[in-house]
Amino acid sequence: MTDGSAIKTGEAVLSLDHLHKAFGALKVTDDVTLDVRSGEIHALIGPNGAGKSTLIAQICGELQSDSGRVHFRGRDLTDLSAFKRARLGLGRSFQTTQLCLEFSVLEHVILSLDCMEGGSFNLFTNPRNDAALREEAMHWIGKAGLAGRENRQVANLAHGERRQLELAVALARKPHVLVLDEPMAGMGAEESARMVDLLQELKGEYPMLLVEHDMDAVFTLADRVSVLVYGRIIFTGTVDEVRQDAEVRSAYLGDEAC
Numbered sequence: 525m526t527d528g529s530a531i532k533t534g535e536a537v538l539s540l541d542h543l544h545k546a547f548g549a550l551k552v553t554d555d556v557t558l559d560v561r562s563g564e565i566h567a568l569i570g571p572n573g574a575g576k577s578t579l580i581a582q583i584c585g586e587l588q589s590d591s592g593r594v595h596f597r598g599r600d601l602t603d604l605s606a607f608k609r610a611r612l613g614l615g616r617s618f619q620t621t622q623l624c625l626e627f628s629v630l631e632h633v634i635l636s637l638d639c640m641e642g643g644s645f646n647l648f649t650n651p652r653n654d655a656a657l658r659e660e661a662m663h664w665i666g667k668a669g670l671a672g673r674e675n676r677q678v679a680n681l682a683h684g685e686r687r688q689l690e691l692a693v694a695l696a697r698k699p700h701v702l703v704l705d706e707p708m709a710g711m712g713a714e715e716s717a718r719m720v721d722l723l724q725e726l727k728g729e730y731p732m733l734l735v736e737h738d739m740d741a742v743f744t745l746a747d748r749v750s751v752l753v754y755g756r757i758i759f760t761g762t763v764d765e766v767r768q769d770a771e772v773r774s775a776y777l778g779d780e781a782c
């Protein structure tokens with residue numbers, strides 16, 4: 525299989541095969557094998573410093589693995605740059621916001637679309653004149669729950685709305701999988717609930733690898749959960765299985781899972 529169009533529900537879209545990464549003597553990714561299947565949200569949880577962000581960087585090509593392979597939609601990505609992986613549809617969000625505060629929501633998404641198409645559109649002269657780009661940007665803005673906020677300057681958005689804008693930008697790149705690094709980070713309860721609803725709506729359309737500390741969100745959204753401790757996956761299973769596993773509870777969940 526070389527083309528993702530042939531992928532059926534439940535088949536692996538993204539596979540990590542025995543990935544390793546060490547910083548000096550510190551093994552940060554230690555023989556990690558997991559997959560994200562079509563139609564699912566696969567959550568990756570683990571204590572601070574377990575190696576979750578490092579693993580995301582290895583998946584997305586920002587960090588070279590010491591060994592192991594990454595396959596995406598039937599293709600071996602291991603030796604490709606982050607840019608090429610993104611082009612092939614590996615979408616990602618970051619743990620901290622990566623937005624230009626002086627742009628409007630609409631300008632942000634239009635710029636992202638234009639960059640993706642390799643255009644020469646000049647944001648500073650006439651950002652809203654390309655009707656097709658504008659229409660498409662509005663589509664992604666709506667999909668990320670920001671309809672009505674398109675003309676608001678990013679600097680004036682609430683934290684949760686900024687995370688939604690990042691989601692709009694990620695969606696505008698037309699990913700075939702979403703790798704989300706703590707999308708609820710820094711959010712209050714109401715903002716988290718809104719993001720959970722959004723991800724719930726997008727589930728099925730986009731397979732997701734979700735790194736998240738908010739256990740309510742994880743238990744609501746995930747089909748499967750992998751638990752990373754000191755760079756090793758100690759357990760993969762359904763939400764119920766993970767909640768009941770004694771090792772997981774002692775390593776990470778504690779009484780939260782009861």
Ligand SMILES: Nc1ncnc2c1ncn2[C@@H]1O[C@H](COP(=O)(O)OP(=O)(O)OP(=O)(O)O)[C@@H](O)[C@H]1O
Nearest residue numbers: 547550552570571572573574575576577578579619
């Ligand atoms: N470039 C680096 N050089 C050396 N050590 C690093 C580097 N990047 C990460 N580490 C170390 O690797 C370990 C894993 O870090 P990582 O940020 O991947 O964990 P994490 O699970 O994402 O943590 P958190 O939940 O706090 O975001 C930590 O001990 C960290 O200090």
